[in-house]
Amino acid sequence: MLSWSAPAALAVAGVLAFAAVSKLRDLARFSDAVAGYRILARGLVPVAARTVVGAELLGAVLLAVPPTRVWGSALAMVLFSAFLIGMGSVLRRGMRVSCGCLQTSERVGAGSLTRTGLLLALALFAGFGAGLSFEPVQLLGAALLAGVVFGVAALVSRLDAQPAAPVVGRQFEIGTDVSDFAGGGDRVLFAYISPLCGACRAMLPEFRAVVGRVPVVLVSSGEFGEVRGYLDGQGSDLPLVTGPEVFEANGVPGPPYAVLTDSSGSILAHRGVDRPEKLAALLGDVGL
Missing domain, CATH: 3.40.30.10 (Glutaredoxin)
Incomplete structure (x- = not known):
């Protein structure tokens, strides 16, 4: 059990670091995604966006260092739990919004829920690796775990996908005469x-x-x-x-x-x- 906790910590650290850097590259876009969830007052959105990015960076650092992995694990679990609550709220309200997860065009759906849930499980598991020193082979394990998480999420997303695209030749429906x-x-x-x-x-x-x-x-x-x-x-x-x-x-x-x-x-x-x-x-x- 403990032999895989260190790779789990590194996998989650890598995901958090990548997510944070991608958001920092276009913080305005991420802020728009946060606003799209319509959970926070507009004035709180910029603060929330910066807080998420800062927490992701801090979580990545804490998880990468063995003595602080317990704290990194706890922080990551808080983040992923908050993300799941936000996504669930969006889906319950029937909204179609950008996930904002990795700064892609992905929308909140079964795939993003699955990926975040699996990352939450990895974050929990990562807390058991605090006493394990770094070994290069752990990087291979981390890559494998991350691949499984994203692969399963992609499969779920594909199975859940509804064909959505206008059809050439079909009448455009806009509620008024074109x-x-x-x-x-x-x-x-x-x-x-x-x-x-x-x-x-x-x-x-x-x-x-x-x-x-x-x-x-x-x-x-x-x-x-x-x-x-x-x-x-x-x-x-x-x-x-x-x-x-x-x-x-x-x-x-x-x-x-x-x-x-x-x-x-x-x-x-x-x-x-x-x-x-x-x-x-x-x-x-x-x-x-």
Whole structure:
């Protein structure tokens, strides 16, 4: 039992260190992810984001040093337990938000819950390795344990995944006549956004820049007044459509995402557009 506790400690330390560094590279994006859980008041989000990153770094250091592994184990268990509570709250409310776990586009779901639960178990196990000195072979054990955790989580995520993507040729469902937005043209670009999405905020000027080539309509699942106020604050005057089912109705996995239709509402092309070059590629696919 004790022979695997040291590799468990190193595995959790590595995950915490990687998570913390990835969040530090774009702390604003992580703060947006924390805000997306809608658990904390907006004013507390920056403090919470920095606290999580600091705790992850401290936990990684404590777990890497044998005499302090008990403390590192306890801190890691607190972190993973808090993450599980937050994810569970999101799922109970039927929300689809970014996990914020490793600064990827992954959304909260069965995969992220499984991974966090397994890491919690490893963190508990790691506390038994306080008296074990470091040996190089422990690194191999740590890599194996981390691989198992992420492999199982990926498998669960794949099994749980619901096919979600707009279908070319299918009618775009937006709750209103698409031709109202065409302005006499034959194409309309619907750009899915969220006020809590950092990449969406960065893409707003890019959406505005292509209006001369194709009419652009922003789409969000938020409350209209709230989203409109956010857009006004960002200096965006693009038309806006909101509704609780705008993502599910068209199979859109998450923002920022763009769907290009003809004036009758038939879907011509679609893709995630978290970078300007992806938006350019989408328009290029249809000769715009």
